[in-house]
Amino acid sequence: MIAETTRALPRLDETGRAALFTQARTANSFADTPVTEAELREIWELARWAPTGANTQPLRVLYIGRGEARMRLVKHMDDGNKAKTEAAPAVAVLALDPRFHEHMSTLLPFKPELGDVLAANEELRTSTGQFNSALQAGYFILAVRALGLAAGPMGGFDAAGVDAEFFSEEQWRSILVVNIGHPGENPWFDRLPRLDSADIVRWA
């Protein structure tokens, strides 16, 4: 019985559940309160530990400060996203590194041949990278919230334009842009409906 107790895992209290899931909302306006570089680094210090398939970790993060770089991003955002992206204290461009497999001998030392398998199989490499980078984008959004910050994830932008603008050297491929900050005036739209659990969850 003592051994069972020792293995008991920590869990989220109501505040933690509210912060990440039940009360958290996508922010559409932000206060002027800055987001510090330390906070932005801390987001990744949390998100990096959550699991990926075969430990592939294909997600990359570009933080874009205010000023000239921000305007280079804003011009590629859909019109409905331009103003809030320009105003956000911090913005992250989440991207897939299509060469993630080159790290496999480090990341999966007991199966280093997986890097060669992925290098030789473009379909497997693409699907693995796309799935796991999206999985990590989910972790990233919740890690933003874990720090008491509001996230504003947006898929509405010209990905090819963003990639040419920022990733011509690395060849990363942008998958999501996330505004980050403290909520401003009237930051929340009405919460959109969720599907009934009965439509989602089945039992066998």
Add this chain to the structure above:
Amino acid sequence: MIAETTRALPRLDETGRAALFTQARTANSFADTPVTEAELREIWELARWAPTGANTQPLRVLYIGRGEARMRLVKHMDDGNKAKTEAAPAVAVLALDPRFHEHMSTLLPFKPELGDVLAANEELRTSTGQFNSALQAGYFILAVRALGLAAGPMGGFDAAGVDAEFFSEEQWRSILVVNIGHPGENPWFDRLPRLDSADIVRWA
């Protein structure tokens, strides 16, 4: 100043960060302690609130109990995953519903035409479904951990076989299998390395 304070968001304390990110580990063995139906329902009651693009919510969940149904799943798992999938107290098959767009008039009432756009554009529909279901799989894994349960996500299975076995009616497409339970004896492998933050995070 009062207004600023009012808008302060809750955040995770150290226990919460440990539960979801910094100390949580993928479990490879489970105690006999059962996972209740109430706990499995509660996982979705958390995960359902995290955001998806255009509120599409394409992820579906099939929970598979012990017994005959479990063995129908185990036969489609890769050899290295069969024993732990058979032994886990609970197992979730996470799947994409390729007809997610049929719900858009409910889910995005101010832009119901998006359902028609998605219906007419297979490439957009596929990429939207794949990205957002993977994003939700990330939320699901962290929601399992939020309840003090250990998750064992696995990509190693015959997805076409699982789909034919369980989803011939719904036409869902399995994307991830997640073992769920309380950790058993020697549940953790050594933690695999993470890429240096300097290789992940860039600044502009």
